[in-house]
Structure formats: C-alpha cells, structure tokens
Amino acid sequence: MSEPTYSLSSNISSGPRWSFEEERLLQEAVLRLGTDNWEVIATHLRKQSVAKVKRTGVMCEKRWQQIVSSGVKRGHWTLEEDSVITEAVNEVSLFHLAYHIL
Numbered sequence: 001m002s003e004p005t006y007s008l009s010s011n012i013s014s015g016p017r018w019s020f021e022e023e024r025l026l027q028e029a030v031l032r033l034g035t036d037n038w039e040v041i042a043t044h045l046r047k048q049s050v051a052k053v054k055r056t057g058v059m060c061e062k063r064w065q066q067i068v069s070s071g072v073k074r075g076h077w078t079l080e081e082d083s084v085i086t087e088a089v090n091e092v093s094l095f096h097l098a099y100h101i102l
Helices: 020-033 038-048 057-068 079-101
Strands: none
Touching: 020 038, 020 057, 038 057
C-alpha cells in the first residue's frame, strides 16, 4: 500500500490549483520584482506561464505568504515526523478518554 502525500496547498485557495511551474515562476518574480506590487507579479506570471491561468495579485500574494515563502514541506512525512504525530495523537486520545471516564 502506498503512503499518502501530505500537503497544505490543496485547501488553501479557491480556483484552479497552482502548478509547480507557477510556483517556480512566482518565486522568480518575487526575487526579481520584490513584494511591493502583486499585480505586476500576477501580470508577469500570466505572460510566462504555459498554463495561462489568470492569477490575480491577491492570489499571488496569498500563495506567496501562505505556501511558497513559508517553507511548507511537501511530500511524504519522515519516520520521525510520523512518530511525533502518532505520539501526540495518542496523548490527546488518552487525555480525552480520562476526561470522559472521570
């Protein structure tokens, strides 16, 4: 059985999903143009992207702040991360069980 892939990006925004190419172009645009004018960045993405999805300045800013620049790791969890999560879930479950018994 294959392991699921975890990503925060799938539920962050409405509209068409962002491709890896668009995110790469967004990173390049921010490095070149800065973060002062998101409409200019959106226009740059529309001109450069093969997908030709019409991203707005607000969409670009939101994607940059919540996904691309935040360092969100995509892909599979490491064994260590999985262990930490499992331990935390077990602790919370035991707490709730004890709360309801007492």
